[in-house]
Amino acid sequence: MLTYVVRRIGRSALTLLIVLLVTFVLTRIAYRNPAATLAPRNADQQVMDGITKALRLDEPWHLQLVHYLLRGPDIQGAAVGLLHWPPALGYSFRKQTPVTELILSKVPVTASLALGAVVIWMTFSLVTGVLSARRPGSVTDKVISAVAYVGLSLPTFLTGILLSYFLFFKLATYGIRWFPSSGYVPFRESPFEWARHLLLPWLAIAIAEIGIFQRVVRGSMLEVLSADYIRTARAKGLAERRVYFDHALRSALNPVITLGGLELAAILGGAIVVETIFGLDGVGRLAIESALSGDYPVVIGTTLFASVVFILSTLTVDVVTRLRDHASVTH
Amino acid sequence: MSDVAPARATLFLEAPEPEVAGLARSVLRDRSVRIGVTVVGVVVLLAVAAPLVAALVGHGPTEQFQSEALDSSGVPIGPSSSFWLGADGNGRDVLVRVLYGARVSLLVGIPATTIAMVIGTLVGLLAGFFGGWVDQVLSQVTDVVLSFPFVVTALSLVALNRTEDGSSRVSPVLLVIGIVAAFSWTYFARLTRGLTAELRSRPFVEASETIGSGSWRIIRRDVLPNIAPAVIVYWAVQLPTNIVAEATLSFLGIGVQAPTPSWGNMIADAQRTSLYQVQPWFLIGPAVGLVATVVGFNAISNGVRNVLDPHHGTR
């Protein structure tokens, strides 16, 4: 197990390095004339030359990469290179802020978004998935499955628009202010406001995910329910509730965990659409805004961040499922 | 989105009926498939008929009818006898644009998914069949692609696509196809890799070896035909996902470019201009188109899975 984890980490590091290389080269080609994009508005040629010098943009790109990987030059008092603690991911001239700081300041929002959404969608899909699998083909199953279908077929941006229009705007015009349209209140400021502000975004994410996961849980449950050991559980005289939720669900969870890890990673790496629609100042919005505005140090930073999140969560999922499988390996 | 299939895909290897004809017959008997085929059929028909409709009502997809379809302060009219779904903020016919939007969705979704399928299947076959370092290298590549964030990378690629003279290197639609394919082949690769590795240890593959078949021959004759049904079903699973991906890119403004209509950028337009509040069809038209298409394809893939995988369906 330990050697497995070590090897996985080695591979992940390699993955990360390749992601970094590709992103670096990609942004270097994609954003031509970076100094102009990075300079403050109205900057003249001198300022741009200054930025070019400071960021060593006049050097060949492989040297730039070396600077980036090593400590790099100091810009306005902050290192821009990776070999530095905490690793600096460059400096955003546009925002006049080191990239690492910028990203870390957005993490709480995105994390709140992801975690709340995952709790909602997992709870709902586990319950509805089990209900569906209990009597496949029954009315309950058909209704739940049909709803799940629509949920999974709704693009998040559409759900977002509709939720915001009906639950915020329409209600608000009738004077009912349950849901704010946008914004984020930190949890430690007011847990209630935190949840109130995030409820619609959570729903927007959860609706699609419930659609997916309900089906995964259902399928996985159906498969598990036909397993011999479920019959054994019944043969012991176990109550049906325990058969479903203890025995069956326990084994049915593997695909749920695997897929859940992937989806969660994608959201943690930046839920661009939802963050944009609901004006959440998270990593996703930072990523898309920097990409749109050509603030490429931030583009590289957010890309790396998303990769790290993805890699960490797949690693976790792998280790968890392996630990579970460890108990169930069949040879 | 979904990688449900890989987790359960080995079930397809146990597909009850080997003949394509028989399979098709029982697939078509499935109710969900029939609903899906009907919906998708209608969408395809409408997409094909888009120019006809355009000619019939006399409105091109990007033609603006400011004088007929907008009032003096630029507010579009709602449905009328000549504009069946009303107009958008530029005085363009929403119906015609929705129909042309269907073309974009299909013209992006189908090739993108197919390309992804071909690449992914090839990669998965090689990795699963040869194992060892081939697998290591290909898995590494897959990992790298998987860990790229979709939208941001797409944006970089869009920026990359702009040439020195400001035009695009390849047409934006091709680029969108490429981006969507680039991000979805990995799912096919994971699926095929698992299936191939599973098949690799099947006695009939070993049996082929014992009569002296080479690797390629085995891949072609023994592996490919057996993973094909799963791959094709997964194609149908991935297609709606990719249609949504295109719409999302267009919604974010990095997919199909204005004035070419795409459901994604139409919805974005309707939302951004708030015009959906006075001309709801501006939003409902493309939204219904998109959701119906996606539901249709989802129904088909689900139905096919029901048939191929007895656990999945209702009995």
Next chain:
Amino acid sequence: SGSADPNAGGGGDKPGYGGTLKIASLNSDLDALDTLTGYSIDSWQILRAISRQLVTFPGSPKDLGSDNKIQGDLAKSWDVSPDGKTYTFHLRDNVHFSGSATREIVAGDFVYGVKRFCDPNKQVAAINYFNLIVSGFESYCDEFSKQVKVGDLAASKAFIDSHDIAGIQAPDDKTVVLTSPSKNYDTLSILAMNFVSPIPEEVASKYVGDSLEYRKHYPSSGPYEISDYQPGNRLILTKVKDYDHAGDPARKAYVDEIDVDFTANSEDAVVQKIQSGEADLSLYLTTPPIATIQQYTRSKSPDIHSSDGAGASFAFLNTNPKVKTPGSDALRKLKVRQALTYAVNRAHLQQIFGGELVAKPLSQIIISNQLGYEDIDPYPTDGDQGDPAKAKQLLADAGYPAGIAFNVVYRSNALAESEATTLKEDVAKSGITLNLHKLSPDEAYSYVQSVSNPWDIAINGQAFAPDWQGDSTRMLLGGWLDSDGAPCGPGNPGAVCYDNKQLNKLASQAFASDDPAPVWAQADELVSTDLPWIPLLELRKVVITSDRVRNYTWSNVPVNPDVTNVAVQG
């Protein structure tokens, strides 16, 4: 947070003190907050609350054009030398900074502010204005950029400490003396912009210009100070404790708090917030969506306000001689430019912008409330609908009988996108093909600046807003289009490389003139015929507010509501 003031709300439209003014921003952050760097009407709208100048405009409830009476701000009075080149300002007593500095504001703070202008870290666009009105400014800046590298804070500070500008002096704490190399009729107007604001050196020199840190430690000279700033989330301005209202006649500062909400990401979200009462005003919203305007006007809502003088929409042409695309080569021919102006259907554009309330066809460079405006139309067409036949003819004459294609870049906002797509459709009838490329708002500015980006035509929705109402004609005719005032190259707004010696001559005549209007009119006719840009629409400013807003006031310089003079109820 509610209001503590018993006057708050109250009957009728009488403004009361107290309450929170909530502003929904379309952008996720301010483009600038430093008074030196801020050069957008939206940053000015906020800067109005947190900075004061020597002179200012007091705001007007009627419209933008009527807010044209300059009055003393931090200067209680001033003297002008007989040659009109030297201004001596006498500062008010008992005015203080707030926020990260709380000491009294002294004359040296203005001098420091101007000296900071050409720090290579804090580039200012308006630098051309100051070349004109501050003697010795240009050479100071040259020296600055020679000696100081970008990113080197210590060197900046050392340079500022050791070098002086001849044209701006503080003989004592209460006196600022400004000397210009030549006489300018609009010196005071220029000073009314936020560029010349007092800045405490002990704070400002610690931070990188307009960085997040600086914004968080912003030293305010206005009635409000920054109490909380989270880019992407919110900015809260709180009224300075025990603010001396008597010492600030131009800003009533009714509200206790101004709360800028950066979380609305689309035009739709912004207006929904205002319509639902979650916000009172907008920021970065050029014009409310047509649908919203219609809803307000239909219901005869008192909460929609409009004014002339918002600015204009132009199609910028790439006149940079270094650019060699087929399109820009063609555009160097007058006939092609004329063809383009005939091809445009201004009536359509007006309609998609939202009709009469929002825009009217524009056939010249300056707009109706600018000095020297006379309604001219060198290339008239029927009902402003354009004349495709004529356009085709002109194109053929210019050597493009088969038509021509241009690379068009446009800003990705709703207005510019509609404008660009409508133009594309309309000019197609004249055989002109527009290849559209979308640019993000942030990217757009630098994109058009760079010579390596081969665009031919740039569409912005709103291309410009006057720096101030009235005699700001110099901004266009003596600034952007004047190759003496704004040499070709980056840093030049709109990247204009128009070079017309005749215009330059007229402009320099006008600057020194006591009656510049006829000169400007002549200059306007000259360029409007020569078409350095294709004028499309003159824009009116339309603002919607929540029903809590009282004492709605326009503010000249920001071309926006005056946040220091509106009040809220409840």
Next chain:
Amino acid sequence: MSVFAVEDLRVTFRQRHGADVEAVKGVSFAVEAGRTLAIVGESGSGKSVSLLAATGLLNTAGAVVQGRALHHGTDLVGASAEELRRLRGSQIGFVFQDPQANLHPLKTVGAQVAEAITSHRREPRRQVRARVLELLDEVGIREPRRRIDDYPVQFSGGMRQRVMIAMALALNPGLLIADEPTTALDVTVQASILDLLRGLQRDHGTAIIFVSHDLAVVSDIADDIVVMRGGVVVESGDADEVYGAPAQPYTRELLDAAVRGPAAGPDVEAGPDTAGGATLGDPLLQVSGVGHHYGHRRARADTPPAVSDVSFDLRRGEILGLVGESGSGKSTLGRIVAGLLDPSAGSVSIDGSTYTSTGRRRARPRLDPRTRGRIQVVFQDPYSSLNPRRRVRDILAEPFDLHRDLAAQELEVELEALVNTVELAPSILNRFPAHLSGGQRQRVAVARALALSPDVVVADEAVSALDITTQSQILALIRRLREERGISFLFISHDLGVVSELCDRVLVLNGGRVVEQGRTEQVFSAARDPYTRLLIDSIPGKRRGLVRAGAPTGEEGRVHV
């Protein structure tokens, strides 16, 4: 009154598409306290379905159950779910076939046994645990205190089945239903599980219903017998009577098929120099010092090699049996001989030329085409050894395609000859494997192996998955091929009975090593190695004299493992 009686039970499965399946068509039987009722019958005869239906465990939505199932007089068909739940586990215990699949993989064995108690009684945790330990001890788990918190995967198959039995007996039910409880286990383990059941029945007076398809196994334990076929009971009665004088032809057929005699290879002569080696020809294949170790070099330290230092000769026309417990390395050795796996030590040669040996770092060895054609394989599972997507014609034509350039006409002739050899009709060529019976499929697999006229065929459990009748047919085919074509077979099986009947010589593997080799009848009658003896002793069927293993006379020698 019987403990449990089924009367005229009928089970029908409604199908989504196609006709309904009537799996059980009116079955009746009964079991008394302290007695064992054995239900036997071929696969698919309805044994499991009838028992599951009778106890409400048929977890299929579309199943319709009619008739009566009386437990101490109470009818369970139509009883409420709660009522059934209360009976199950407390009054009726179950042991199912596959101990691997019947234990929850993610719960400790202790927890699973405890559930059997807690689902019926509320008892303090400590008390339950004590009882679980007691039960584990009772079913023969050594050191239960140490093993109680292990997961099933840490248990061997036999131990898992003991855990299942512990679960079934936790509340001391009056009735134990054991559905093929030993089928998936090794002979030796099977013997000990049967012992355990007998002991428990003796101590508690439990009524047992014992399901099996194996008459030999049942013969050791049954008091009464029910023979089923196609969903109906064809014969039932006292075990002694049924074994002694079966009334029905089908029962007789079953019994006959179960009878195994030792190899009757023609002209088997003991070579003077070999230890009981029987020979027909010259040594053809030489295996010398072969060993194999799976896994990476680092991992090898912890695991013993799968095969080590195995040497033997295979002569022309000889059938060599390879027996041993599961995991003893039979298949590994077979794969090495077949050239599908490189050994990590030693070499294999045919006619003196070595074709596979150690030292090559490849996933798969490559044989030159000629050698490849000389050594062929028939695999265990007839279902998975044929590509389901290809027609029999394509499958059989493949070897010709690869090795010989034949015109269509010639190919057709060859193919027909081939199916003839394996006693199939040419019409089979156009079918897909899915449309063949198990026996037909295995014949196709044999035909494919024969297409290249091999000298050696490795048959790895080639008949183990087939039912008894089909087994006999395939064995006869193998014998015929050896006689007509002089093909040598390496016949791998865990079924001592089959081996004793078919093979000229046997090789006994234990832990990857050869512990005994010699002429079949010699090994079976006078095994020298204790392990071999244990294997032979574990062969069921002794109670009723069905087995007289290795009896050279062969008159009533019935062996089945």
